[in-house]
Amino acid sequence: MNELPDLLSEWLPQQRWFAAKGRPVRSVEIAARTPLLTDGEPHVDHLLLAVAFDDGSPVQHYQLYLGRRAQSRADLEHVVIGHLDGLVAYDALYDVDVTAWLIEAIRAGRTVDGIAFVPEPAAEIAEGVPGRVLGIEQSNTSVAWGDRSILKVFRRVVSGLNPDLELHRALRSVESHEVAALQGAIEGTLDGAPATLGMLQDFAANSADGWAMALASVRDLLAEGDLRADEVGGDFAGEASRLGETVGVVHDELRRALGTSERDARELAAVWHQRLAVTTAEVPALAPHVDAIRATYDAVAGLGAPLPAQRVHGDLHLGQTLRTPYGWLVIDFEGEPAAPLEERVRPDSPLRDVAGMLRSFDYAAFHQILQWEPASFAEPDHDSQLVWRANEWAERNRSAFCDGYALRAGTDPREQRMLLRAFELDKAVYELLYETRSRPAWAPIPLASIARLTSEETVR
Numbered sequence: 001m002n003e004l005p006d007l008l009s010e011w012l013p014q015q016r017w018f019a020a021k022g023r024p025v026r027s028v029e030i031a032a033r034t035p036l037l038t039d040g041e042p043h044v045d046h047l048l049l050a051v052a053f054d055d056g057s058p059v060q061h062y063q064l065y066l067g068r069r070a071q072s073r074a075d076l077e078h079v080v081i082g083h084l085d086g087l088v089a090y091d092a093l094y095d096v097d098v099t100a101w102l103i104e105a106i107r108a109g110r111t112v113d114g115i116a117f118v119p120e121p122a123a124e125i126a127e128g129v130p131g132r133v134l135g136i137e138q139s140n141t142s143v144a145w146g147d148r149s150i151l152k153v154f155r156r157v158v159s160g161l162n163p164d165l166e167l168h169r170a171l172r173s174v175e176s177h178e179v180a181a182l183q184g185a186i187e188g189t190l191d192g193a194p195a196t197l198g199m200l201q202d203f204a205a206n207s208a209d210g211w212a213m214a215l216a217s218v219r220d221l222l223a224e225g226d227l228r229a230d231e232v233g234g235d236f237a238g239e240a241s242r243l244g245e246t247v248g249v250v251h252d253e254l255r256r257a258l259g260t261s262e263r264d265a266r267e268l269a270a271v272w273h274q275r276l277a278v279t280t281a282e283v284p285a286l287a288p289h290v291d292a293i294r295a296t297y298d299a300v301a302g303l304g305a306p307l308p309a310q311r312v313h314g315d316l317h318l319g320q321t322l323r324t325p326y327g328w329l330v331i332d333f334e335g336e337p338a339a340p341l342e343e344r345v346r347p348d349s350p351l352r353d354v355a356g357m358l359r360s361f362d363y364a365a366f367h368q369i370l371q372w373e374p375a376s377f378a379e380p381d382h383d384s385q386l387v388w389r390a391n392e393w394a395e396r397n398r399s400a401f402c403d404g405y406a407l408r409a410g411t412d413p414r415e416q417r418m419l420l421r422a423f424e425l426d427k428a429v430y431e432l433l434y435e436t437r438s439r440p441a442w443a444p445i446p447l448a449s450i451a452r453l454t455s456e457e458t459v460r
Helices: 004-014 074-079 096-108 165-173 211-221 237-258 265-282 284-301 351-372 385-409 413-438 443-457
Strands: 025-037 043-054 060-069 080-084 089-092 115-119 130-134 140-145 148-152 182-190 193-202 262-263 306-309 321-324 327-330
Touching: 004 025, 004 043, 004 060, 004 080, 025 096, 025 265, 043 115, 043 182, 060 148, 060 182, 074 080, 074 089, 080 211, 080 443, 096 130, 096 140, 096 148, 096 182, 140 443, 148 182, 165 182, 211 321, 211 351, 211 385, 237 321, 237 327, 237 351, 237 385, 265 284, 284 413, 284 443, 351 413, 351 443, 385 413, 413 443
Parallel strands: none
Antiparallel strands: 025 043, 043 060, 060 089, 080 089, 115 182, 130 140, 140 148, 148 193, 182 193, 262 306, 321 327
């Protein structure tokens, strides 16, 4: 195993789930090693890796199921790490023999040297089908068994109970039908504290991603020269309304399962102001809107009463939803991936999730415009038919979502217009900074939304 850290220093940064892309790795150390399969082939160890960086930033931890065989197999060639002690070392999540062992370990409730494979009571776990890795995620790896079970392996590991597992357990306790039912989990420790390694859920077979459905609807609209959004066959408003109902039900279920609390409006506004200051310093194009944004944040700080708070999704957008033949599901309750765990598990206003969805409708509409007509964003005063139609689609679906949410939540988020706008602005400011740093071509989307939101403020 002596040569493994050097092999991993080369291999880790090439993985799509590695969270520190572009940061030079100084070293990779094996923080913990747990042998899982030791008799015959394959040999499998569970590894916790401590990754240090040249820039001196905090160490990150990742998990790897390390498989070793005497000879490589064709189906594993693409995940080979290198040769180790005369054996071929590889990412064992892609090995059907290993995934068969993993799902049986959860079913049986095994514990191996501190790693607990924990089934949920009365869970219906897949049997008799091979596991297959799904190539759909960036930060985790998911293995599915037929159309019954799916295991999400959290590649980056942090101390504490992962909110995705925590909230799914809470929602299962109130018999929620708005999420894929939890079947089990894999739990261990990191630095002496509990850590979530994976979670097993019902697999939402024959489902469609909400983001892909919305993009298809926008394309249908823009391809029609003279039809309004409600006249196009791919109109999404009905689905947006049903999605709003689903989110409203999830919020109610989280309140019932975990209770409510309060959040200081002044503290919340201070966080927003801090993010605005950082973004303004890096994005000069934001300058014309800064005063209006600050005024909105100050209005929230001046409310004089704490805000009702509860556990929420925390990173809700169309890509975190699935449309099944039976209705909508909300997925991935990890919260904002870049935020520390204590922030991701903190109770917040349900309006944060609502604002995230409203922002996502803007993204769906204008992502298409950015591809078809980039001049619409390059020229601030540009007024094209495509832009008008995209705005129509976004506003129609934003309104439909709020209608559905109000139906099931009992309160219409639009009745808290100023607070909702503040959450939307903070989300858009966050997006603007992210896009400027990571995808500059997309930065005009949140900037255009900020212009719209601050313009709405001035006319009311």
